[in-house]
Amino acid sequence: MNKVFLSFLLLFLLASCKSVKKHNEQITKLHSVFDLQEDVDKLYSQLKKHHPKLYQYTAKETLDFKFDSLKKSISQPLDSRSFYKKLAPVVAEVKQGHVSVGSVSKWFTKRERKALKKKKFEFYDLDFEYLEGKLWVKDYRGKDSTLVGKEVVNINDEPASKLVETYKTRFASDGYNKTLHDRFISKGFSVFYYRDKGYLDSLKMTFKSKDSLFSKIFRRIEKDEKKEKNDKVIDTVSLEKAKPKKLTKEEKQAIKLAKKKRKKDNRKFGYLGKRKQYTRNFSFKGKDSTVAYMKIRSFSNGPYKKFYKESFEKIESAKTEHFILDLRDNGGGRISEIDYLYSYLTDKDYQFIAESEVKTRTPFLKSFMSNTTPNSIKVAGGLLFPIVATHNLLKTRKRDGKIYYKFNKHNKVKKPNKLNYKGKMYVLINGNSFSASSLLSTHLKANKRATFVGEETGGAYNGTVAGIYKSYQLPTSKVKVRMGLMQIEAPYKQTPDGYGIKPDVEVLQNVKDSQSDFDTELEWVLNDIYKNN
Structure with missing residues (x-):
């Protein structure tokens, strides 16, 4: 029996290795002009078949011309990554943010994946920000904190500004607004760089500090390298001192309860382990409890009802007069969560979304x-x-x-939550406020429920094509394209179509404020509150 099992296991591993080899050969070889043009036709056919609002922002004649021009521009064989670079800007002309093109990437065998898990690429510890036409290091989770605040000049001898402008053509916001582009490239620069260049073991970056330039090599290193170095300098005396004391039964129980509570809190607040942050955050600003602040990074991480219930109970108990909802850099998530949150923000009966237009009965x-x-x-x-x-x-x-x-739960008229907040409200938004966060903002804006501060949202006021998605892989190039299948919109409209929720007060962060950790938008709101009170 064991021999039979081992034989099947060996066959499976051989087939897996063969599949990896076949995939890698397919994406790196040059594809014929005819086959790549066929990929273009099949993708456009899929979009026409499944996307309910394909010509909402770009006329059919224009889009037909764009795809036809793409086919004509393919005059010589290309590999899959080169094809992706030509395809993505054309798909972006649809101007629907949930239609995305993923670059092809190298596959790894099981043994290679196991080895890679033990390593990390230092480059991915960098967080970027694109402000005033330049790329800056916003944060670095590595050991060299002096990189924070430095301008990125070159990456592997390519100008960073040129890379940014190129990558901005490969994705779209909903409609015509441009605020999403700078914000989204800040948030996902390393992802776009990987799609562009593929797997790398190292790269060189050149930074600018005041008037001087310096370079640094970022490598793929062992994850435990730091720990191993520290282990070498610990002497036996230190080990004796560090030896834990024997705990009493009561102390063990206290530790156990603390761990249990931490686990519950991590679920409730949506803990993001890599960044050591919470998805959902609530606090009071200032010495008293007259200003409540809620920062929601997304609507897609863990259970949420208990968090909102407890937060608004605190607001009710404290008789809070001002409430700040921070939706900056919130890329969206679940309709159910924003519907539930909105029930605490209105005192009127409401219908959260209209019926969703689709292209098929199934x-x-x-x-x-x-x-x-x-x-x-x-x-x-x-x-x-x-x-x-x-x-x-x-x-x-x-x-x-x-x-x-028809979404029965979200299409029907509902009553507000009994704990609904009735005081003064501010909403912080920026170009990365997209999808579900824009849908929630549409309700608040249409009902004049809040003062919006920041910049225009990347998501459209009049809704977005999302809900559920279809992922389609092009037969020859193996490039994958994801598209939304449902028009999700609030029962409110604005003209002209194709723009986001615009702020009542435009407040934009600059490089100086960003590098000094001065929250320009939030401070404006707090000053406005204190000035008027």
């Missing part, structure tokens, strides 16, 4: 029955087809030649 089936879906999921989908299809058919209806999907 959108959920189209979502997971794709060429990127594992065969096991497809088999499960086949078995569940009658149930899912029936569910989808009952939820969709045709009206005026279009198909609409």
